[in-house]
Amino acid sequence: MNAALLDVKSVSKSFGGVQANQNVSMQVPEGRITGLIGPNGSGKTTLFNSIVGYHPIDGGSIRFEDREISKLRVQQIARLGLLRTFQQTRIYSKMDCVKNMLISVPHRNATFSDMFKPYPPDLTEKAEHLLEFVGLYQKRHLVSGDLSFGQQKLLEFAMALMNEPRVLLLDEPTAGINPTLINGLIDRLKLANTEFGITLFVIEHNMRVIMNLADSIYCLAHGELLAHGSPDEIQGDQRVIDAYLGAH
Amino acid sequence: MNALPNEHRIHLAVLAFGLAAPFIFGAFTFQFTILWIMILFALTWDMMGGQMGYNSLGNIVFFGAGMYICAVVQVGLYYDVGLYTAPDSSISGASFTYQQYFTGLVLGLICAAIGCVLLAFVMSSFLFGLRGPYFAIGTLGIALSAGELMGAWEWVGAGSGIAMPVFPGGVEARSLMFYFIALGAAAATYWFVRWLYSTRYGLAINAIRDDEEKAEAMGVHTKRYKSITWSFSAFFLGISGGLFGNMTGFIEPLEVAFPTVTFGIFMVAMALLGGKGTIWGPVIGATLFHVIKEVTWTYLLGWQWVALGLLIVINVVFFQQGIMGWMQRKWPERFGIQVDASMRKGSERPSDRTSTP
Structure with missing residues (x-):
């Protein structure tokens, strides 16, 4: 091994x-x-x-x-x-689920000018796909702080997946x-x-x-x-x- | 997210009003100039306090620094600054030609903006170790000490300040020029933050506001975002400072350049009144605040500070979300915010947890 x-x-x-x-x-x-x-x-x-x-x-x-x-x-x-999720679930509670996902993209190679670019549409697609994977697609435009605790956990998991x-x-x-x-x-x-x-x-x-x-x-x-x-x-x-x- | 319906029409209406105001309400040109500066204040404060969750009480530092940098450049281009500001100076009232004046003003404003960006970078290197209330108090300390430090610096006139170069034209032209510079600066700030919040940058600083530790754990370059946000804020505040110094014609450290308890607090109060974390909130808040301030100063003289204090108290006790926040809650659909129908009835109200540390 x-x-x-x-x-x-x-x-x-x-x-x-x-x-x-x-x-x-x-x-x-x-x-x-x-x-x-x-x-x-x-x-x-x-x-x-x-x-x-x-x-x-x-x-x-x-x-x-x-x-x-x-x-x-x-x-x-x-x-x-190397990513962790929290025991006390942590999400960005004032942003909607899709935005929570978008900001979770990998920042490995983020350059200075990347900060000022809009998100390409395929990233939104990917975010929605992953939200569907955890069963939150219907709630994707809701403010994440309004989700139940269990749903927030699922969102946090989806955000972690988004980070690859x-x-x-x-x-x-x-x-x-x-x-x-x-x-x-x-x-x-x-x-x-x-x-x-x-x-x-x-x-x-x-x-x-x-x-x-x-x-x-x-x-x-x-x-x-x-x-x-x-x-x-x-x-x-x-x-x-x-x-x-x-x-x- | 913060879009109002028919936003373009509102933009056009505001712009048309802005361009026409000094010609229709000529007697109030100075007040309108201050109004644009107030809007700039609230917008730049909201970048930090509203969008990024860092409540700075010291943003006034950039206002004052911009004012002094601009003044030093304007004077220093043609005279020795130390001699010009000396108490018994013979050149203090020196006249500037058209060309000298405008060269100095343009260069001064540019240097003020750049200088304040550099200052923000320096300050962010040690102040962003602080969070929450400690950051607020830390920045307040910087602002208070900045005024005292400038008051002890002989080269820039110490406590007796600097008499700014006199505008070489008529009174009318002078007030119109400053009005349009203020309008331009406020409009530029507005368009800049609108664009900024529409990019990844907006989401990143919102993430820092909602849960900075989470953002760190997800690999967001939090430090980079925080420093740059403050620099943006400083850039526009520096310009406003340079402008304001020239408008008043005379600058001194405590009352004009670093007015921590007036302008320094107003910028916070205005953003809170309008609704922090929104684009329109600071604009509406600044306008309303300025109008109320002017009305009380005229009709409630003697009680004006009490009235203003009362307004702030009512705002933070009963109306914390501000005007825009209240409207977004009342008519979420109009702002493109989706609310779960089942949640609204309160059947399964999730714990009202916020992730502030």
Whole structure:
């Protein structure tokens, strides 16, 4: 197996006296769906934030496509094609859905003069196509802040696809979504992986979802890596069960 | 997005009024000149505060800087600035020929615009580390200190200011010329922001307004957009400053060049009154504000500041979205805004979350 697309090596991060991540290593192989689980407060989101450059790490290394990115800034990392969505969904709430999509085009090669150009019509087409993909086509001209929370999550996902990332880090994509819609979302995540070729790295609390979705799963507890394996292995791992049930 | 129906007709009507006003209402030419400058103020403030969500209380810095740059160029072309501004100067009332005057004025306005752009770039390098209320206070601090600093600088006349070159023609011609420069500057600002908001640029700064962290996470060059927006704003404010200095004929740091608590606050109040984040809002707000201000100054003398303060209080307490914002909410279809019918009935009202950090 060749080197992982995203390679996290012994990353540590503490906030004051709280050790949020300690010596965490994991690999996200290209073209796959990797899961990240762990009880509340186990450091999952902190790890995501470290990867996308939201805060500096105390030690270790984070490599993306064999390039050290732990010293880069948020925007630089995003422009490399490493994108994250937020646990508390974040969209541009005063703009309509299509505009939310248009501003999400990749900014990788944006030059100075690009700033003052109008959007070509095929971009609008692409935006509408992706909105259709997540099931928001009918609402595309509504102000996004008026959408329900679940719809905003779908919009955020569509915006991420618009950005054509290499790796997409999803922080609890199904949290707050109507259970009847979750199956549809799982299908779309899988499609994004197979059809658009986007590598996914997913934090998820819903076990049914993550076991269905991921090829391999990492489990964090108390900021440390507890277990790694296929969904079946993780499901049978006594340490994981103990961590969730608080048997320490 | 902010389009009014029949916008072209409105443009033509405003333009026709603008061109005819000094000839019909000759007694009010000066007031109309100020009105165009006020519209320019509100439009440039709205680029930052309305469209990009950065509430600057210090935009007046560019007004004052433009004024001083223009003055220094106008004087400096023909005289030694230090000698000209000295308290017992013999050349202070020096006369300028037609050619000297207009060369100085044109060059001065150009230098004012460019100088303010450079100043905005310098200021943005450290002020954009601040966000929200801290940015507002940071810019306010800059504005207040700018006035004091200029007041201590002997070369530009310190607290006693600079007597501007005297217009070499008649009174009537003078006021008409300044009127049309102000009209032109306001119209140019209006067309510029209209064009700007129709490009990708408009969406990018709106994204920064709605959620800057999200924009960063999506790879938008936020820093670049912020600096350039401020520079655009500074460009037009610099011109307005140079113009205003020449109109008043005498500039000094605190009351004329850096009037933080009058013009500096007016530009915010006008944009809020008309509806920030819209194109027409600042125009309508500035017009209404200016009219109310002039009426109270005439008929409520002694209480004029109270009346103006009351207007601002009513605006921000009961009418935060401003006139255009209110109209857009009342008749969304007329502005091309779609509203979900089911939402309107309030059956499934989503949480009224805004993404301000």
